[in-house]
Structures are given as structure tokens and as C-alpha cells.
């Protein structure tokens with residue numbers, strides 16, 4: 140890995156303390172986010188707040204299984220986010236397919252399609268596990284090790300090839316106007 | 318030369334004061350909701366982090382709009398007096414109307430840039446923000462006009478001096494309360510955060526903003542809030558040295574935050590009905606009292 144300049148180190152320490160997240164809540168793991176956000180576990184004390192649009196967000200939470208239809212949207216959303224961006228995969232579904240491993244419509248490994256920085260094991264992970272993962276992610280960002288966005292740029296062809304192999308085409312059709 | 322230094326001081330103080338007060342406000346809201354909340358310097362981290370990202374642009378109208386918004390807000394913040402003639406950078410041009418017009422430059426710049434991003438949510442947000450402006454400006458301007466009529470001057474630092482023997486808030490309590498309600502709308506605090514409602518219209522004007530643009534607009538928002546609260550403090554809460562001014566500023570801010578932390582959000586037409594109902598009527602009543610000379 141390349142040495143970071145002093146500015147990048149400062150920027151990385153800011154980035155690790157202020158994480159704006161975009162949650163892609165199609166899986167069951169989304170259920171554990173409300174308690175993580177609200178009074179019981181309060182993730183705002185780490186500077187983590189939800190944001191409304193992909194343009195503003197720093198991390199994307201993929202909260203569980205993705206089928207081929209939602210994967211297209213995830214790729215779109217991921218490519219709309221501003222660098223540096225990080226991805227957190229929730230639950231065993233994003234790691235190896237989980238209990239849907241033999242389903243005809245879901246994808247098994249998220250890492251083939253977009254780079255994932257932190258996985259959270261469990262089905263579904265409890266808020267403690269989520270906070271643990273966020274702390275780990277903050278640590279990684281501070282050390283400059285969370286470089287998924289760089290990997291995506293460098294290995295774009297490989298990711299594109301995987302996406303096309305599973306999806307046929309990545310383009311999202313406008314069902315109402317075409 | 319001295320004026321330039323004072324104006325610069327205005328900007329520096331406004332930036333650090335409002336940004337840390339925003340963090341304190343988040344902390345207060347968190348405590349009200351029985352959470353721990355972020356540290357008070359969280360918003361500094363947020364702004365600097367936003368400035369460190371690699372954003373997308375949406376064309377030159379968008380870029381220019383963001384710069385115009387920031388420039389307009391900074392120019393206004395430079396003019397605003399801080400509680401006494403000593404801390405008035407430009408004593409000849411701190412007229413209320415000058416400030417209001419300059420302030421509109423920032424707001425229009427933001428509207429232009431955000432509509433230039435081409436996102437429908439942004440257009441809806443901007444139209445909501447302008448509608449809301451229509452809502453709160455009417456009672457606010459009527460109250461300010463009665464104040465100007467009462468003191469026979471529109472210059473803010475003269476208004477401050479004339480309040481030596483009693484705050485304007487005590488002269489016309491009704492007007493003060495209405496101006497505070499309008500201030501809540503200006504600040505975009507909770508019952509009136511219609512234009513940026515994240516859950517409804519994806520944070521409205523800010524939808525397409527990424528990275529540096531978001532940071533710049535946050536700074537613009539900081540200066541805008543500095544101007545708004547400063548105007549309220551100057552016009553209604555009298556003068557004093559810089560320390561007193563800061564105390565008053567903080568009290569007004571904390572009050573606004575406390576009110577906003579327990580309230581839900583209005584819909585756009587409810588907001589307009591609210592502002593053009595009781596506050597507008599009371600503002601007219603207040604103007605009538607001033608005209609008849611029935612002030613305290």
C-alpha cells in the first residue's frame with residue numbers, strides 16, 4: 140500500500156469520526172438499525188448519522204440478501220456516491236448467501252459485485268455487533284485501510300464482468316416510460 | 318481598515334460560534350431524547366470531512382449558485398452589528414433593508430444552484446423554501462416596520478443604542494414573540510424544517526450535493542443563521558458589550574433548539590396557514606398598538 144501524505148492522514152481521521160450513512164434496507168437486517176440509531180444504542184455519539192441521498196453519503200449499508208433486481212439498484216447507488224465511499228455488508232446473506240444460498244434469484248457473494256470493507260457475521264447481527272463493526276470500520280478508515288473505493292476503480296473491469304455475468308446487463312430500465 | 322478587520326472578526330466569530338452552537342444543539346436534542354449525543358465539535362468534523370471529499374458537479378449554473386450563496390451569506394454576516402456600535406463594522410450601511418436585500422442574494426443563489434442540479438426533489442425543496450419565506454417574512458416585516466416606526470430609524474446599531482433604557486422586547490412583547498416565531502422559520506428549526514425534510518423529499522435542495530458542495534453550503538447556512546439570530550438579538554434584546562451579546566445569542570439559540578427538539582414537522586400548507594393566521598393578526602395588532610402609542 141502507498142504511503143499516505145499528511146493531508147490524507149488528517150482527512151482520514153476526520154472521515155473516521157463523521158460517517159454519513161445510506162442504508163439500503165431490503166434485507167431483514169434493517170430491523171436492527173432503528174434500535175442502533177435511537178436512544179438505547181445511539182450511534183450518533185460516534186458521529187454516524189443517516190443521510191437521505193447517495194450523493195451525500197459516505198458509507199452504504201447493505202442489510203442482507205440481494206436479488207438480481209435489487210443488485211442493479213445497489214450498483215447504481217454505489218456508483219453515484221462520492222469518493223471516498225465504504226460498504227458494510229450485513230449478515231451471512233451478503234457473505235455467502237446465508238439461508239438463501241440455493242435460491243434462484245439471489246446473489247451469493249456481494250464482494251464479487253461491489254467492494255465490501257466490513258462484513259458483519261450473524262443472521263441477523265444484533266445492535267452490539269453493528270456498533271462493533273462500525274468501530275472496526277472507523278479504525279480501518281483512520282489507518283487508511285478501508286480502500287474499497289480504490290479497489291473498485293483499479294479492478295473496474297473485473298467487477299463489471301462479474302456484474303454482467305450475473306445480471307445480463309446492469310442498466311436499469313424505466314418500466315413506465317419505455 | 319479597522320472596518321475590514323472588524324468584518325473579518327465577524328466572519329471568524331460567526332463561523333466558530335454557530336458551528337459549535339450547532340453541535341451543542343445536537344447534544345441538547347440528544348439529551349432531551351435521552352441519548353448521549355455527539356460531542357460539541359461534531360459539526361466541525363462534519364464540515365471538514367465534507368470538504369475533503371471528491372464531489373460531482375452538475376454544470377456551471379450549479380457551481381456558480383453554490384458560490385453565490387456562500388458569498389451572499391458571508392457579505393451579510395460581515396455587515397451585521399454585534400450588540401454595540403463598537404462592534405459594528407460598517408456603521409453607515411447596517412440599515413435593516415440593506416441586510417435584508419443582501420441576505421436575499423444568498424438565498425437566491427442557493428435556489429438557482431439547486432434548481433440547476435436538475436433534480437426534481439431539489440426543485441420541490443426550493444419551491445417549499447421560497448413558500449416558507451413568504452410565510453414567515455410577512456409577520457416578521459410588519460413587526461420590524463413597527464419597530465422602525467417606533468424608534469424612527471432603520472439602522473441596526475442606532476436601534477441598539479436607543480434600547481439603552483429598556484429592551485425592545487419589553488416595549489413590545491407581542492412583537493418580540495412573533496419575531497421569535499418567525500426566527501424559528503428562518504432557522505428552519507423543527508416545526509418549520511419543511512424545505513429540507515429528509516424523510517419526505519430527500520433533504521430537498523441538498524439532494525444532489527456531494528462532498529465539497531455540501532460543506533460549502535453548510536458554511537453558508539452557518540453564516541445565514543448567524544445573521545438571523547444576530548438580527549433578533551440586536552433588534553429586540555438591546556445592546557451591551559461583546560460578552561453580553563454572546564450570552565443573549567446563546568440563550569436565544571438554546572431556546573429555539575429546545576422548542577424544536579420536541580416538535581414534529583408541519584406540512585407546507587399548514588405552515589402557511591399557521592403563519593398567516595395568529596402571528597400575522599398579532600403582528601397587525603402590535604403595529605396598531607405602536608401607532609396608537611400604547612407601548613410599555
Ligand code: SF4
Nearest residue numbers: 167203230232262263
Ligand atoms: S443474513 Fe439472515 S437476517 Fe440477514 S438478510 Fe439474510 S436471512 Fe435475513
